[in-house]
Amino acid sequence: MANTQPTGALDNSDARPRRSRQLLAFVLDNLVWIILIIALSAFALFIPRFFQIGIFLNIVEQSTFVGIIAVGLSLTLIAGHMDLSIESVMALAAMLVALTFGTGGAGGGLVLSPSFLAFPVSLAMALGVGALIGALNGILVVRFEINAFIVTLAAYIWGRGLVVALSGGRSVYGLPDELRAMAIQRVLGIPFLAWAFIAVYVVFAFILNRTPYGRHLFMIGGNMVASNRAGIRVARNVILTFVLSGTLAGLAGWLLASRTAGATANLGIGMLFQAFAAVVIGGVSLRGGQGRLSGVFAGVLLLSSIQTAINVMGMRPHFTMMIQGALVLAAVLLDTAKNNIRRRYL
Amino acid sequence: MKRIWRIGAAAFAAAGIAVSAAGAALAQDKGTVYYLVPTLLDEFQTGSIDAIKKFMGDVGYEVIALDAQNRSDLQLNQVDDVLNLDADAVVLAAVDFDAIKPGIEKLREAGVPVMIFDRQITSTPSDLTSVAGTVEIGYTAAAEAERLLKEKNGEVKGKILQILGDPGDPYTLDIQKGFEEKMGAYDGVEIITHPAMQWEASNAGNIAQDQLLINPDIDLIFNHAAHLSVAVAAVLEAAGKKPGEIMMMSSNGAPVGLDLIRKGWLQVEVEQPMYAQAAALAMFADKIIAGEELTPGTYNITGLDSVLTIEDWGPNIKIPGAAITADNVDDPAFWGNLQPPTEPVSPVQ
Numbered sequence: 001m002a003n004t005q006p007t008g009a010l011d012n013s014d015a016r017p018r019r020s021r022q023l024l025a026f027v028l029d030n031l032v033w034i035i036l037i038i039a040l041s042a043f044a045l046f047i048p049r050f051f052q053i054g055i056f057l058n059i060v061e062q063s064t065f066v067g068i069i070a071v072g073l074s075l076t077l078i079a080g081h082m083d084l085s086i087e088s089v090m091a092l093a094a095m096l097v098a099l100t101f102g103t104g105g106a107g108g109g110l111v112l113s114p115s116f117l118a119f120p121v122s123l124a125m126a127l128g129v130g131a132l133i134g135a136l137n138g139i140l141v142v143r144f145e146i147n148a149f150i151v152t153l154a155a156y157i158w159g160r161g162l163v164v165a166l167s168g169g170r171s172v173y174g175l176p177d178e179l180r181a182m183a184i185q186r187v188l189g190i191p192f193l194a195w196a197f198i199a200v201y202v203v204f205a206f207i208l209n210r211t212p213y214g215r216h217l218f219m220i221g222g223n224m225v226a227s228n229r230a231g232i233r234v235a236r237n238v239i240l241t242f243v244l245s246g247t248l249a250g251l252a253g254w255l256l257a258s259r260t261a262g263a264t265a266n267l268g269i270g271m272l273f274q275a276f277a278a279v280v281i282g283g284v285s286l287r288g289g290q291g292r293l294s295g296v297f298a299g300v301l302l303l304s305s306i307q308t309a310i311n312v313m314g315m316r317p318h319f320t321m322m323i324q325g326a327l328v329l330a331a332v333l334l335d336t337a338k339n340n341i342r343r344r345y346l
Numbered sequence: 347m348k349r350i351w352r353i354g355a356a357a358f359a360a361a362g363i364a365v366s367a368a369g370a371a372l373a374q375d376k377g378t379v380y381y382l383v384p385t386l387l388d389e390f391q392t393g394s395i396d397a398i399k400k401f402m403g404d405v406g407y408e409v410i411a412l413d414a415q416n417r418s419d420l421q422l423n424q425v426d427d428v429l430n431l432d433a434d435a436v437v438l439a440a441v442d443f444d445a446i447k448p449g450i451e452k453l454r455e456a457g458v459p460v461m462i463f464d465r466q467i468t469s470t471p472s473d474l475t476s477v478a479g480t481v482e483i484g485y486t487a488a489a490e491a492e493r494l495l496k497e498k499n500g501e502v503k504g505k506i507l508q509i510l511g512d513p514g515d516p517y518t519l520d521i522q523k524g525f526e527e528k529m530g531a532y533d534g535v536e537i538i539t540h541p542a543m544q545w546e547a548s549n550a551g552n553i554a555q556d557q558l559l560i561n562p563d564i565d566l567i568f569n570h571a572a573h574l575s576v577a578v579a580a581v582l583e584a585a586g587k588k589p590g591e592i593m594m595m596s597s598n599g600a601p602v603g604l605d606l607i608r609k610g611w612l613q614v615e616v617e618q619p620m621y622a623q624a625a626a627l628a629m630f631a632d633k634i635i636a637g638e639e640l641t642p643g644t645y646n647i648t649g650l651d652s653v654l655t656i657e658d659w660g661p662n663i664k665i666p667g668a669a670i671t672a673d674n675v676d677d678p679a680f681w682g683n684l685q686p687p688t689e690p691v692s693p694v695q
Contacts, residue, residue, distance in 0.1 A: 262580075
């Protein structure tokens with residue numbers, strides 16, 4: 001029997017499931033953003049005085065430090081490793097800058113002439129120390145084939161120890177205005193810190209998605225042996241990834257010193273776990289080879305939104321940690337569910 | 347040539363060891379006291395190590411400090427270690443007032459006297475407690491808050507943002523208790539309380555930043571440590587506020603707090619008299635280690651009249667804390683000015 005169904009009708013029936021599949025794929029790819037929008041809407045509706053531009057700017061600004069170290073962590077995870085040292089590297093960079101330029105406490109009070117030089121010199125110091133520790137981590141992982149967990153855990157511990165040793169446990173404060181500019185100045189009404197946070201994500205999203213290094217990183221994390229056989233310079237790329245992770249932590253430390261006008265021995269403590277939470281919520285696979293920085297960006301904003309909501313509501317802070325823990329667990333479960341849905345329907 | 351270098355280096359090292367051993371022996375002529383310090387991530391605690399070493403050294407004891415890294419389990423492990431190290435006494439600043447109780451009992455059962463520094467423990471007896479009193483710090487802060495609000499608003503009314511330290515730290519909870527107990531007498535005072543998790547400064551800054559948006563009429567911010575005030579002052583500055591526009595006070599008397607007073611960001615710092623607290627332990631150390639009873643009364647501790655009483659938890663010496671303001675900020679007696687007393691302390695006879 002001849003098929004009498006018009007061609008157009010056939011196309012329509014095909015198009016509908018295709019569109020549904022596209023919609024489903026879109027939802028799965030952007031699930032964190034959808035959760036973020038729902039959370040922000042709920043907070044705006046139910047928490048008095050939450051819905052104001054200043055609060056949203058606070059959320060972005062306060063995300064800066066965890067957000068930037070989360071990028072470094074994402075890079076190392078995508079490459080099939082991890083970097084636990086980021087929090088201590090951030091604190092060390094902040095402390096070095098504060099010890100050099102701070103005028104109070106344990107600060108050395110270095111004055112450069114002209115004074116604006118304090119800005120690039122301190123930035124170079126922070127990035128340099130981060131890159132150095134990153135390079136050390138990378139070399140130990142690649143050349144000496146020591147597990148990244150162990151290498152970076154050691155760096156996490158000795159890095160914090162070095163912060164305490166250098167400062168003698170004392171606070172440093174009184175950074176010059178040139179260094180405080182990042183925390184004080186605004187462009188288009190948006191704090192510099194928020195711009196720095198956004199810029200880091202834009203730059204590294206470009207690097208990951210549009211450069212050979214980025215593509216190779218996904219391949220290395222997906223299958224290191226195959227990547228090696230395909231001629232990708234695995235060792236060089238992995239070391240570079242650790243260097244970038246350390247450098248980003250140094251940048252976060254520099255910004256944190258600017259934000260707090262100095263440094264204390266416990267500065268930034270606890271941010272590693274927040275970064276991990278954001279990365280997992282953002283969909284970066286702990287097995288390597290998968291992840292999108294846009295998801296991590298949303299994950300960081302989600303955590304910061306919850307923290308801000310709790311601040312605004314006056315809820316007991318223990319709930320922050322409980323909610324963060326629940327979110328990480330939910331993210332892992334969602335990830336499994338997403339993979340199942342993809343396999344079955346897409 | 348290489349051999350000569352090696353011999354020279356070895357001789358140099360040996361001489362160094364001999365000199366340090368001789369020095370240690372000199373300091374140890376009465377014995378060794380272990381100081382169990384809760385954390386090194388706090389300026390007061392690191393400063394207290396130097397102070398206790400100095401004053402105990404004055405009366406002939408060597409002090410070895412052990413850092414509990416803010417972990418009560420680690421501090422209990424340190425108690426077990428100290429029991430095997432022939433300690434003559436232990437100075438304890440507890441991570442957790444309750445969790446350390448079995449450790450104190452274990453030490454005292456083994457004949458090691460326990461002196462409590464700064465963080466009062468009332469749940470079990472000890473041999474001497476030297477404190478300004480954490481609840482009392484709250485009282486002093488409340489008295490200053492009353493004064494500041496009255497000066498600004500004509501009467502004791504207004505909105506206070508209270509930023510605690512880590513909510514798992516009983517030290518900050520005691521200050522809160524004292525502060526709120528006194529301020530509760532004023533119906534016109536609203537206190538908004540938030541903790542800065544892990545005593546981390548940027549957390550305090552974030553809280554202040556959010557609260558300034560939803561409560562722009564905050565009159566006074568009370569931070570439970572001076573290092574938190576630095577981050578809060580930084581946030582106020584970034585928000586375009588001038589020093590003193592929103593009044594601020596904090597506690598513990600760290601150098602950073604005193605500097606903020608000089609710059610006008612902080613109006614009051616409630617100081618813990620760290621030097622006197624440490625000196626008191628040293629002055630009574632001989633008697634405590636000899637197992638002698640302490641006599642209640644008033645003692646002059648580095649110039650401060652301090653009252654020794656016998657409480658349910660043992661001898662307790664209370665040293666008055668002080669409110670530091672712009673008027674007295676340069677007083678060298680405040681530990682935040684980092685000028686330890688040069689006069690050696692003498693044992694109480």
